[in-house]
Amino acid sequence: MTNLYSTKVTATGGRKGTIRSEDGILDLTLAIPKELGGIGGATNPEQLFAGGYAACFENALLRVARQSGHRFADGDVTVVSEIGVSRNKADAFVLHASLAVTVSGVDQATAEELVRNADAICPYSNAIRGNVDVAKTVVAV
Template identity: 40%
Template sequence: MTVTPVYRVSSTSRGGGRDGEVVSDSGRIDLTLAPPVEMGGNGDGSNPEELFSAGWAACFMGALRLVSKNAGVAVPEGTEVRVTVGIGKDDADDGFGLTGDIDVYLPGLDTAQANELALAAHGFCPYSKATRGNIVSTVTSRV
């Protein structure tokens, strides 16, 4: 696959990684990071999984809008994409791995059409493509 970027952005992590800060070059992101309580931290900041879930959800929504438009379907008012990212021990190498669960809410559409659009968006979304085969993920849709 060849990609010709039309936009590039950089962010810098300082401090202790999960216990430090992250700042984007634009300054729009300037966050204190802290491990969640479930991972032994105080939970008083954001974390990489929270940032990843936000980016994936926004990207997926954009993909959903595009595939819906191309299919001649208007995205209903109130449509939502919720991405839940999990982190835990990876039994394969005693390291850590991620999971991703994508829940697409398309109110007013029929179930088959909602499923079709959600799966098409998953096939098109750059975050979904980047994680395919690397992260166990699920896609569900609700109407």
Template identity: 45%
Template sequence: MKKNLYTAEASATGGRSGHVRSSDSVIDMNMSVPEGLGGKKGATNPEQLFAAGYASCFQQALIVIAGRDNQKLDPESTVQCSVTLFQEGEGYGLSAVLDVDLKGLDQQQATDMVNRAHQICPYSVGTRGNMEVELKVAGQPIALPADNA
């Protein structure tokens, strides 16, 4: 049974070179095409916001998985998310790489935890089958189970 927990609201004007604002005004910033594509310096872009959200959300999924195992995630553990904008034919798309560094865990333990977090993270669930997501543990690509791709 689906239970709604929270709904975020934001509005945009001016597209990639405009402005975004969340309904509570916590986010209230200018947007720009990425600087490498001719945009201005000092403004964010949708890919950066997506990367920050995915990294944060995936880190929380790792905290949940650790808690289910009666463990505590090392506070120095990190999730680095890279989001790539690409063009394919007339359309555009995104791909992501999550590189997880779980301090204090060996490669196998970390791989297991990352795969389990990928099952429950709302960003992973939402992107599954819709965009390519690569998982890495300490810089090393890991294989995804068939049901976790």
């Protein structure tokens, strides 16, 4: 398998620390969310994952749309990703996710097909498939 891109990010101090990419573009302070007993006020790993998943999934959808002859303008496709933390039966922490996808200019069946096809090529979807429950809703407007 040919590596198309990789990056390195260093974390220091865990959920109450910092993260910094090797090129310095990403340089953030982290905080434990208030809902998990922290002080909040800074980003957290779940927000970062949600942002990455939403952006990656939308790009995958735009790609499969182009391949099937659909062209969307900025704002025609919206992906909202929600990442949550819960505990499983063994009391271990687990992630769960949802994607809410809105597509303008196509019918419901086409929107659902585009989401299925995007899910098949999105690196985030492929990375978590079988490990993280992902609920998907699709709305064509």
